[in-house]
Amino acid sequence: MFDIALLWEARGLILQGLWNTLWICFLGCLLALSLGLALAALRLANPRLFGYPVACYVEICRGTPLLILLFLLYYGGPSIGLRLDAEIAGVTGIGLYGAGYFAEIYRGGFKSIPKGQLEAARMLGISPWHTLTRVQIPQMARLIVPPGTNQLIILVKESALISIISVDDLTKNATTIVNQTFHVIEPYLAVALLYWLMIELVARGGYALEKRLADRQPRHVTQ
Amino acid sequence: MFEILLNHYPVLLKGLTTTLVVSLSAIALGLVLGVLLAFGLTSQYHLVRWPCGLYRSFWRGTPILLQLLLVYYLLPEIGIEIAPISAAILALTLNTAAFQAEIFRSGISHIPAGQIEAARMAGISAWQTRRRIIMPQVFRLTLPPLTNEIITILKNSSLISVIAVTELMRVSEQIASRTFQPLETYLAAALLYLAVNLVLARISAYLERRMTGGLATE
Numbered sequence: 001m002f003d004i005a006l007l008w009e010a011r012g013l014i015l016q017g018l019w020n021t022l023w024i025c026f027l028g029c030l031l032a033l034s035l036g037l038a039l040a041a042l043r044l045a046n047p048r049l050f051g052y053p054v055a056c057y058v059e060i061c062r063g064t065p066l067l068i069l070l071f072l073l074y075y076g077g078p079s080i081g082l083r084l085d086a087e088i089a090g091v092t093g094i095g096l097y098g099a100g101y102f103a104e105i106y107r108g109g110f111k112s113i114p115k116g117q118l119e120a121a122r123m124l125g126i127s128p129w130h131t132l133t134r135v136q137i138p139q140m141a142r143l144i145v146p147p148g149t150n151q152l153i154i155l156v157k158e159s160a161l162i163s164i165i166s167v168d169d170l171t172k173n174a175t176t177i178v179n180q181t182f183h184v185i186e187p188y189l190a191v192a193l194l195y196w197l198m199i200e201l202v203a204r205g206g207y208a209l210e211k212r213l214a215d216r217q218p219r220h221v222t223q
Numbered sequence: 224m225f226e227i228l229l230n231h232y233p234v235l236l237k238g239l240t241t242t243l244v245v246s247l248s249a250i251a252l253g254l255v256l257g258v259l260l261a262f263g264l265t266s267q268y269h270l271v272r273w274p275c276g277l278y279r280s281f282w283r284g285t286p287i288l289l290q291l292l293l294v295y296y297l298l299p300e301i302g303i304e305i306a307p308i309s310a311a312i313l314a315l316t317l318n319t320a321a322f323q324a325e326i327f328r329s330g331i332s333h334i335p336a337g338q339i340e341a342a343r344m345a346g347i348s349a350w351q352t353r354r355r356i357i358m359p360q361v362f363r364l365t366l367p368p369l370t371n372e373i374i375t376i377l378k379n380s381s382l383i384s385v386i387a388v389t390e391l392m393r394v395s396e397q398i399a400s401r402t403f404q405p406l407e408t409y410l411a412a413a414l415l416y417l418a419v420n421l422v423l424a425r426i427s428a429y430l431e432r433r434m435t436g437g438l439a440t441e
Contacts, residue, residue, distance in 0.1 A: 062374065063420035064413040065381035067392060072413070075399065076406030160286035164385060171289055184296040192285040192293070199284050 017173035031095025036102025061100025090162035109140035149206025238394030249315035257323030282321035370427035
């Protein structure tokens with residue numbers, strides 16, 4: 001019943017889909033991570049000015065489907081003169097959508113550091129830059145890695161939606177194989193396995209990073 | 224955007240109703256399946272834990288769009304003809320059951336072991352312990368992540384438009400292609416999704432405030 005030969009014949013399409021999913025996810029996640037940090041930093045730096053707009057942005061990301069955002073970018077964009085390739089619309093969509101979630105994760109990290117530490121650092125004459133790089137970021141990194149990894153996994157899975165705006169990603173190419181061969185199980189299961197593998201790799205990477213940061217912490221403190 | 228809302232509100236509302244019906248049915252059915260799976264995941268028998276773990280891993284580890292397509296195309300293949308909307312509810316249910324199971328499992332692990340030991344000492348059966356002691360507390364403990372899951376399913380229900388269920392997303396696509404105003408139409412749809420999810424979050428916050436009294440943990 002399970003026809004491996006069929007998958008071997010369609011390997012070109014599967015590999016092309018894998019490549020497209022990989023680079024679009026990578027760039028999309030990179031955009032989400034950096035834009036999220038910028039949003040969280042803005043909110044922290046000037047809560048009165050940026051607090052409300054950033055909070056609204058976060059609520060919008062949480063409350064609307066990614067599919068709507070992709071459709072707005074890809075189909076709605078041209079009516080305001082914004083013409084994006086499907087792939088670029090995909091990267092932008094994943095980036096903008098993920099940024100809302102990451103902003104909240106970073107904020108949680110910044111908030112978790114007791115104010116006393118920052119005051120102590122100022123008292124000791126440690127510069128704001130060193131307070132940030134030596135006190136805040138090392139402690140916050142450990143805290144944000146687990147939820148950050150989770151969010152990256154969610155984004156990789158959500159990236160399947162770009163197939164709907166006609167990007168030749170894994171999901172789209174699997175459907176193409178289904179339509180060509182009339183075999184449903186093999187292509188979809190094979191592609192599901194590939195997603196599973198990608199996600200497992202992200203999860204393992206997250207665990208490894210978490211462990212490394214935890215190992216480094218005591219040494220850093222005792223120095 | 225408001226023009227679209229005003230001119231097309233009957234169809235939009237009909238789409239929104241379908242979205243709500245599908246999502247809430249999936250959530251309710253997924254809750255039953257999720258609780259059973261959570262019992263399976265916390266079972267003392269390896270033979271019960273293992274398949275439940277595999278199920279959770281598959282449904283949490285693959286894109287929901289793929290799961291939806293798999294369910295939709297696979298069922299006719301094995302001789303089961305069902306309407307797209309039923310396939311959609313089935314796929315969303317199987318997906319959310321895995322996520323809810325993990326939420327409940329984590330909730331169950333937060334119940335102090337002493338309570339369960341005390342129940343056993345008092346001669347309360349395992350099922351009675353689950354039904355009367357563990358689950359009432361777990362539901363209260365897990366309300367925030369459960370709300371997140373409901374919102375996630377509501378958002379993910381937009382995907383069922385790809386298998387031709389005329390819910391909010393599909394209706395918006397139809398309006399967009401008829402009016403040639405995709406930007407305004409999708410913004411209007413986004414507003415409707417946002418409104419529903421904000422209301423849900425509010426209800427959950429209210430329930431959480433009311434129910435946090437009387438928790439035995441900590």
